[in-house]
Amino acid sequence: MELPISVALARAVPVLPDGLGWWYEPKFDGHRMIMVRTEDTVTLYARSGRVVTPYWMDLALVGMALRPGTVLDGEAVIWRDGRLDFGAAQSRAASSVPRARALAARYPASYACWDLVQHPDPAIGDTRPLPYTTRRALLLELLAEVGPPIQPVPATDDRDVAEYWYEALQEQGLEGVVAKQGAAAYPSGGRGWLKVRHADTVDGLVVGFTGPRHRPHHLALVVGDEDSQVRLSARLEPVLAAHIGTAALSGAEVMGERRTEHETYTRIQTDLTVEILEGSGRHGTLTVMRMR
Incomplete structure (x- = not known):
């Protein structure tokens, strides 16, 4: 195999x-x-x-x-x-x-x-x-x-x-x-x-972030198939940003900088997924609800 x-x-x-x-x-x-x-x-x-x-x-x-x-x-x-x-x-x-x-x-x-x-x-x-x-x-x-x-x-x-x-x-x-x-x-x-x-959410794979690592402003996400376009989330709530930054991003390997949606983000290697409010969809804002 x-x-x-x-x-x-x-x-x-x-x-x-x-x-x-x-x-x-x-x-x-x-x-x-x-x-x-x-x-x-x-x-x-x-x-x-x-x-x-x-x-x-x-x-x-x-x-x-x-x-x-x-x-x-x-x-x-x-x-x-x-x-x-x-x-x-x-x-x-x-x-x-x-x-x-x-x-x-x-x-x-x-x-x-x-x-x-x-x-x-x-x-x-x-x-x-x-x-x-x-x-x-x-x-x-x-x-x-x-x-x-x-x-x-x-x-x-x-x-x-x-x-x-x-x-x-x-x-x-x-x-x-x-x-x-x-x-x-x-x-x-x-x-x-x-x-x-139970929750009306979809999963997003975190591939990067903007702002400081320990309190990110936005997450760079892949939603759906893993070869989908990278998109940025809406601005994270301060408490959620601190939790994700401290608990999940602090040890992630940095792969350099990338651009998506005309913005630069820090690319990371991680298997972290987050829940995104369903309906915040393909063309709308991606609202992160929590880590998964």
Whole structure:
């Protein structure tokens, strides 16, 4: 298997799909991660394909319990006081390596796993062409040997249960529900999954900022496909700007200056995403609501 893989994505829809063949999973909100167990080590990849192992060394260490040849798709999450802390996960992802390790000592991560990309048995190998239900069964079998903090996400084919999750689990910080066709292959690089979220927002990948690093004025964002045009957000609220600057931008690698929309911004290498008010859209102002 060629690494890093092109990950599957989900398309936002207003309501959960209904009918035969649908499966549903709670949507965990943290840092998307591919976990690869080789013969000698564990390598962790962000959605972008960047190696992020040094920032999540606690998960890399527990990943050694997996059988060599295993490749998993899931979310690195951090639990605090019984609920998911989205900001803590993104702060870890955007920190310097020394700070990430200090954060890991205080708030260790868990890995919420929803898919098996490669099985360690060479007779099975690449599982992406297999149906979701088959991949799910193989995943449960493999992870039964491992245990927390690497755990499979819950799944059901009962829409009523999924609706209950959508309403009841918001208190624990879960973001919504993802729906997948039971007979479908893993949709690498495509938006073959559906997601229903509580907030009317879309995600934006942060690729830069204007103003000072510790209190940015605007964020340079890619919304939608990763090859979309870079756009600048509206002026950040002071409290949000300070939080993003201190928690997420301070350790990001600077790649130089770029221009977009006739303005210059500082380009950075990071996997930080933010929530943008939906409808602040393609041609309107991009209003950042919070870090993801």
